[in-house]
Amino acid sequence: MQTHEIRRRFLDHFERAGHTVVPSASLISQDATVLFTIAGMAPFKPYFLGQSTPPFPRATSVQKCVRTGDIDNVGVTTRHNTFFQMAGNFSFGDYFKAGAIEHAWTLLTSSLADGGYGLDPDRLWVTVYESDDEAERLWQEIAGLPAERIQRRGMADNFWSMGVPGPCGPCSEIYYDRGPEYGIEGGPVADEDRYLEVWNLVFMQDMRGESDGSGKGDFPILGPLPQQNIDTGLGVERLAFLLQGVDNVYETDLLRPIIASMEQLSGKKYGGGDHQADVRFRVIADHSRSGMMLIGDGVTPGNEGRGYVLRRLLRRAVRSARLLGVTEPVMPTLMSIVRDLMSPSYPELATDYERIEKVAATEEKAFLRTIASGSKLFDVAAADLATQHVTTLPGATAFTLHDTQGFPIDLTLEMAAEAGLTVDVAGFERLMKEQKDRARADAKARKGGFADLSEYRRLLDQGATEFTGYSELQTEARIRGLLRDGVPVPAAHEGEEIELVLDRTPLYAESGGQDSDAGTIVGAHGAAEVLDVQKVDRKLVVHRVRITDGEFTTGAQVLAKVDPEWRLGARQAHSGTHVVHAALRQVLGPEALQSGSYNKPGYLRLDFAWDQALSAATRSELEEVANRAVRQDLPVRVLYGSMQEAQAMGAIALFGETYDDTVRIVEIGGPWSVELCGGTHVEHSSQIGPVAITAESSVGSGLRRVEAAVGIEAFHRLVAERTLVSQLASTLKVQPAELPGRIETLLDKLKSAEKELAGLRAAALGNVAGTLAGGAIDVAGVALVAATAPEGTAAGDLRTLASDVRGRLGDRPGVVALFAPAHASVPFAVAVNQGGIARGLAAGELAKAVLPLIEGRGGGKKDLAQGAGTRPDRIPEAIDALRAALLTAAG
Known part of the structure; x- marks a missing residue:
């Protein structure tokens, strides 16, 4: 049976059983604690946590998942995958253990003709939680499983939680016996290669507390959940290799x-x-x-x-x-x-x-x-x-190649073998472990329990907030709730910052890249300034306000008002974002898709898929196309329809966004720009005003960002640039059109002056080098130059000067140590010529004698070392220490 058929049969089975088929959510997780969607239940987590009310009593899905915790084991074994598909059925206070067991058993064992998978019932085993007598009884009653094919396991295997305080419960896993050729007898507790897990049924019935950190089962059970839920997961790929008669997932059709x-x-x-x-x-x-x-x-x-x-x-x-x-x-x-x-x-x-x-x-x-x-x-x-006659590449070098160059360790090993080298793999792995430990500690610091959103849910259960801002800027509303740090309060007074929930609002909540509206809320007994507007569960609008006068009480009637200037700028910026996106696709091609945006009055930024910087000509063309669209006064039309209808129109959906069954489609100039969008927009493109591209940059490999000023802000920017050009022209006493030529001439003169100055500086350094070399003293047969460089010698020139002096010492062994004292630092350079290296001298080793005295840091190789200290007053002592170290090394 092909994998696509396995998916279809699963969804059909549960749809016939009254489940709502829910499309797979994006692999980009909506949960801030993880990067990717890692389980089939992830999109339903708010329902299980009680953060929002499910719109259906039972659901089913085949969810795309990615897990990368075992990425290094992928390929090494045939059991690990990063991408997989998790089929599941979910009940939210509807059926419980008996229903979950019956649904699973029927689908697995029904014949192919009846829509099932046709698995042999005699080869199926199950495990239950060690104290779950009810689950064992139901497996016997519903499936007819004999007691010897039902095994009990402890919390580590058959008890589920999210890893943080929240819902939890026992689970029951279904295994398929692949036969004696795959391992020993004895059921799943004896061999999980022979007995392959295909489905896990989670009976979500309890609430767990905070872990004490001692182990997997180290949390208290606080009590039963308000309602019992079901969460199951069937591994599509695992079932595929069973039904296709192959040994592992890598042998399957996909x-x-x-x-x-x-x-x-x-x-x-x-x-x-x-x-x-x-x-x-x-x-x-x-x-x-x-x-x-x-x-x-x-x-x-x-x-x-x-x-x-x-x-x-x-x-x-x-x-x-x-x-x-x-x-x-x-x-x-x-x-x-x-x-x-x-x-x-x-x-x-x-x-x-x-x-x-x-x-x-x-x-x-x-x-x-x-x-x-x-x-x-x-x-x-x-x-x-x-x-250095060393045959082992240090682990630190291998780690640097991996970490800064993305150079894989196995390629390093292969190239090292070709060069006759080994690699300090233990050192590399130690550094990798340290890096992973740091990342794990960071992830642990970010991971925690879920915020108590029960009050928001209570408010949401009264109905979603009605948004009226598409058609009006003022709305009469009732205060449905007042909250301080998530806790309801009956009243709030002047000077307080609180969260305020209305039954209706014209104020736009931040979403889809558009910043939230500014405005006010005024009642008979008080007034408030709106600081922020956000959504909870995409339906409840929460206003963060500062009360500027009087007081607000729950149930009071108020007037919510949007700042009209703010909304005008917001509409211009959001429509401008759509125009710039369409212009990008026209100029660069359809693959230049938006992958993120942010807009607020007067400003927009848009990230898009592209692998190279935009040339000045391309930026100008982009700006030209966008402003021509503005000048053409294109109609802006808002439509509503299903996702299928939107896709038929060619509407662009933003990656990572979640959409309702009915979507809002914003069309500018007919098919030229068609996007799914819930933001506020102008009615004609001419209302956007001028669009001025202000910046273009990289935000990652294959991802670019353009920024633009829109409307009056674009006009202000153009005025500022015009003023700047006028000032430059006046200063240089030329016409504006002559500025490029004049500036180019000045730059040429500046380059010539810098070149002449560099020549003079090099000549001066050459004279100094000759003087210093002439003052060399003999220390144990080595010519030593240890001195303070002339005042004003830059740290960057010190290395050049030291190398020049070294070159003037001839064939005799020589060491040069120069210091350039400044107010609070002591740059230094130590150079050794080939004769000195032949005597066993090394600049890096000699520098170690200097560093403690000037309280510095630095190092280098045999021929040259450099660094800097913080004690210019101790340069004489440092020179004495260097001379002593040279005596020891050369003697």
Whole structure:
């Protein structure tokens, strides 16, 4: 049975059983404590936590998931994947243990003709929590399982929680016996390779407390939940390899074709007895699929967060291909194969393929350049080791190559072997562990319990806040709730900052990149300034206000008013963002998709997928297209429809955003700009006013940012630039049009003067070098020059001067130590010539005699060392110490 069919049967089964089919949420997690969606229940977490009321009593989904905690084990074993699909069914206070068990057993064991998976009931085992007598009884009554195929396990295996205070409960796992060829008898407690877990049923019934840190089951059970819930997870990929009769997930229909393509490119065979080659084949299959799914959901390669994970996945795939002997780019081939395999379930991968492929191919090109630059650094390090007759590359060097150049350790190992070197792997792994420990500590610091949103939920249960701001700037409303730090209060008085919830509001809550509205709320007995407006659960609008007069009480009638000037600027900026986005796609192509934005009155910023800086000509063209759209007075139309209708119109959805069943579509100039958007907009493009591009920059690999001033702010900027040009022209006594030529002439003169000055400085330093070299003294057969450089010698010139003096000492062994005292620092340089090196002298070692006396830091190699201290008064003592160290070393 093909994987797509497994998905379809699961959803059909539960839809027939009265479940609402919920599409997969984005892989970009809405939970700030994790980067990616890591479980099928993640989109439903607010319902389980009681933060919001579920819109349906039961649901089902097949959720895209990515877990990267075991990324280093991917490929090494056949059990680990980064991307996987978790099918689940969920009940929110509806059915409980009996219903969950019946639904699962029916689907697994029903015949193919009846829509089931046709698994042999006699090969199914289950585990239950050690004290869950009810679950064991239900398995016997509903499924007819004999007692010997029901095993009890402790909290570590069969009790579920989110890892923080919140809902928890026992679970029951379903296993399939693959047969004696896969391991020993005895059920899941004896061998989880033979007995493969396919489905986990979580009976969410209790609330847990804070952990005391001693172990997995170290938290108290505070009591039962207000309602009992069901959360289940069936591993689609695991079930696929069972139903397809193969040994593991890498042999299934959605991964084996990727491996086959790499067999053709590399000329090597998967499963041919070369374990390392098999590992690389599996890494390529897993990571290329995960990479495509992440790019499809809007992640772009970067140096931190989600972007770093994606970069690592793509680069590990490219690296593995190179280690298989493939030298040509592989991402275009891999992405096309993954598209064909996954698009039957995720059609957006096909429609958005051009952008996805470009992001992956661009990252591959960047990595190949990294390999080239990393190879140069490796060659320098290897050559330095050779001069020192050392055959082990330090772990710190391997870590630097990995951390700063993205250079994989296995490539370092391979190149080291080719150079006749070994690598201090233990040292490398120690530094990697320290880095991971720091990251883990940071993640732990950010992770905590969930905020108490029960009061917000109570308010939301009274109904969503009605937003009236699309059609009016003033709305009469009733105060539904007053909260101080999330706790309800009956009244609030002048000077207090509180959260205020109305039944209706014209004030826009920050979302979709648009900043929240400014305004006021006025009642019969008080007035307040609106500081911020936010949404809870996308439906409840919460106003952060400062009471400026009188008092507010719950239930009072008020008038909520938007600052009209603020709203005008906000509308201009948000519509301007859409115009700039459309202009980008017109100038650069459809792959220049927005991946984030922010706008407020007078200002907009837009991030978009692109792999190179925009030239001055391109920026001018972008600005021209945007302002022509403004001048054409294009109509701005707002429509409402289903997501399918919006997609048929070509509407662009923002990555990471969540949309309701009915979406709002903003159209500017017909099909020229069509986006899903809940923001406030102008009615005609001419109302946007001028658009002035103010900046363009990189915000990560494959991601650029443009910033622009809009409306009156753009006009002010243009006026400021005009004033600046006028002032420059007046100062230089030329017409504005003549400024470029005049400035170029002045720059040429400045360069000539700087060149002449550099020549004079070099000549002066040369004279000083001759004088210093002539004053060399003999110390144990070594010519020593140890002196203070002339006053005014810059730290940057000190190294040049020391090298020049060293060169003037001739063939005799020589050491030069120069100091350049300043008010609070002592730059220094120590140089040793070839004769001195032959005598066993090293600049870096001699510098160590100087550093303690001047309380400095520094170091270097055999021929040159440099640094700086903080005690200029102790230079004479430092010179004496250097002379003593030289006597010892040379003697």
